[in-house]
Amino acid sequence: MKRFGVVVFAVGALTSACSGGSSGPxxxxxxxxxxxxxxxxxxxxxxxxxxxxxxxxxxxxxxxxxxxxxxxxxxxxxxxxxxxxxxxxxxxxxxxxxxxxxxxxNRLVIAVRPSNPEGIRGLADLGRPGLRVVLAAPAVPAGRYARDALGRARVTVSPVSLEDNVEGVVTKVALGEADAGVVYATDTTGGRGVYSVAIPDDENVRAxxxxxxxxxxxxxxxxxxxxxxxxxxxxxxxxxxxxxxxxxxx
Amino acid sequence: MSRRPPAAVLVFAGVALLFLVLPVIGLLERAPWSGLAHQLTAHDVRTAVGLSLLTSACAAALALLLGAPLAWVLARVEFPGKAAVRAIALLPLVLPPVVGGVALLLALGRNGFVGSWLAHLGIALPFTTAGAVVAELFVALPFAVITVEAGVRALDERLEEAAATLGAGPYLTLRRVVLPALAPSLGAAAALCWARALGEFGATITFAGNLPGRTQTLPLAVYLELQSRPGVAVLLSLILLALSIAVLFLMRGRWLAPRR
Structure with a gap:
């Protein structure tokens, strides 16, 4: 019985060590x-x-x-x-x-690859056949906002991937795998490796x-x-x- | 004859069993049994199931096609650096799949050193169904190699020698002697690779992205639906559970038989 108690104690110590415990005051x-x-x-x-x-x-x-x-x-x-x-x-x-x-x-912008090799100038260009566009999934706020904006601009896009958060969209463009993505203006600043193309107010949404x-x-x-x-x-x-x-x- | 094991061993064994069985019970308990037949035929569910069956079958077939020859070489040919080759072949077993996905993206992506070359030929893998197959193949291939290698090692080499002395060329020997004798190993490898490919998540979502009907396989659909439609996620999980149990059933002779 004594040994069993030791085992229980050891298991308890292990689990509390795994969950981090407290740190300072x-x-x-x-x-x-x-x-x-x-x-x-x-x-x-x-x-x-x-x-x-x-x-x-x-x-x-x-x-x-x-x-x-x-x-x-x-x-x-x-x-x-x-x-x-x-x-x-x-x-x-x-x-x-x-x-x-x-x-x-926040406002939306179009994230494109550095130097904008595809020459994207607005949402209308995202409907271009062959262009690899990545959006956030419809359940993600950024995905819902992007759909609103595309709807306002009357553009139909066939995305190649629906990411589960907006950072995933930025990353796919930064890696050069996608040509463009609709993201927040704040996602394209601070050395993320993407350029941003502005979306005019009448097509943009307020996040x-x-x-x-x-x-x-x-x-x-x-x-x-x-x-x-x-x-x-x-x-x-x-x-x-x-x-x-x-x-x-x- | 069986001995009575120490109580502590029984306790831990019981905890281990509970730990494994509780999640399955959780899944079954939350399952939408009433509307099951109706939901199973829903368009998006059928799409994810169909895509998963297609990609995992392709990945398993390719894993056998490429893995079996590599296994044969590892079992039968002596060459310097063999240990390193085996380590490379088994790396995806221990590598986190999401790292595999990043690595695939950096090698086979549009800007990767192989991918940029493929792009010139008009071949693009990321965000395509073929890309999903590649991601699944990457994680499944080691299972083909280890399973078939064990099978080749267990073969009696004298059978091949006998065939050769009777005048059979290497290809005839392979087709009429080696492959039939290897059939059980090849079957086991196919089932293992298929199960691993079917469950692949990290490499797929990283390398192939996520688009229903094109790259959104069952595990990706489970993960994403849990954020918006948990009921559908449970249903898709049940499908994967049923397929996994089917694999265990098929492999019962090999894995579930008592060992001596």
Whole structure:
């Protein structure tokens, strides 16, 4: 019996070692964020943590729809930031609370290979036969926005691949495997290895980013603090630096 | 005669069995049994199943065609650097499939050192059904090599010598003596390669992309549908589970028979 106890203890120690355990006096705050927020949120970690010395931020980036399905399956997070409202509305029920806040906006552009060898000048060119166009899948916010924009421009595109997040679209163009993809304006900056072709306002769409604290993690207050930080002057400054547009003042 | 095993061994063995069986129960428990027949005939489900059957069959056939000769060489020919060749042949077994997909993209993609040359010939693999087959072939090939190599090693070399002394040329010997004797190994290799190709995910989504009807095989469809239509994901998973059980059933003599 004594030996059995040792085994149980060893198994317990192993599993807690595998799941990370605690690290220092800071409380870990987990934020689920849309893939297109990867760079800007990484740049928020340091200013947020120096403003809130009791918290340490951890991000999980994926397509917004994927984050929501992870929450549906019981994933633990203290806040979520999605790239559209429809996906935010799918976040599992969590009692009465104030509506999610829009903290930034984004516009779409066409990502093309460096120097634009195909000479793409607008959405209309994406319907060209033989052109390899990659879009985000329809369930991904970026994919839904891209379809809206193509619909406005009355262009029919036969994509060669439907990626499960917008970063996948950028990568396929950057590797030169795809000729063009419809992505967020902020995805083409900062040495991603793609050029961007602007989409005029009458064909473009407004992508809105929403953030909401979640009760599923252990640090709901930390989640709230992060959401507050996003709409604060400091947070907005960082978002602006990465090319995001300010949320409309209501 | 059987001995009573120590209690701790039984406990761990039981935990292992539970660990393996619980996910399957989870899948069966959430299965949409009522609308199953209706959903099975839905267009997108049929598309993914059809594409998966096609690509995995092609990949398994190619794996045998290319893997069996390599296995024969490894079993019967002595040459310097043989250990390195075997290591290369088995690399995809231990390489994460998504790394395999990246590697394929960098070699066979439009800008890759082989792919740019293929592009001149008008052959493009990424984002095509052929690309999905290539990704599946990459991960399945080692299974053909190890299975057939073991089969060749178990063959009695004197049979081939006898055929030769009776005047049979190397090709006649291969066709009439070696291949029939290897049939069980070839069958096992085909089943293994097919099962591995059918389940391939990482290399496929990385190298071939994801487009329903062209490169979206069953595992890709499961992964993506789980984000929007979990019911469909469960249904597609059931199909894969049924196919896997079918492989186990076909291979029961080889894998499930008691070992001595």
């Amino acid at each position: 800071r409380h870990p705050v987990t934020v689920f964020a849309a893939a297109s927020l990867n760079n800007v949120f990484a740049a928020m970690k340091q200013p947020f943590e120096s403003a809130h010395r009791t918290y340490s931020l951890t991000f999980s980036f994926a397509g917004s729809q994927q984050l929501v399905s992870q929450l549906e399956q019981g994933a633990k997070a203290d806040a979520i930031a999605t790239a559209d409202r429809a996906t935010m509305d799918r976040v599992p029920k969590r009692g009465p609370h104030p509506p999610p806040r829009v903290f930034a906006e 809105e980013y929403l953030a909401d604290p979640l009760p599923f993690g252990s640090e709901r207050d930390g989640g709230q603090a992060f959401v507050d930080f996003l709409v604060s002057a400091r947070g907005q400054q960082v978002l602006h630096r990465f090319g995001f547009l300010p949320a409309p003042t209501s």
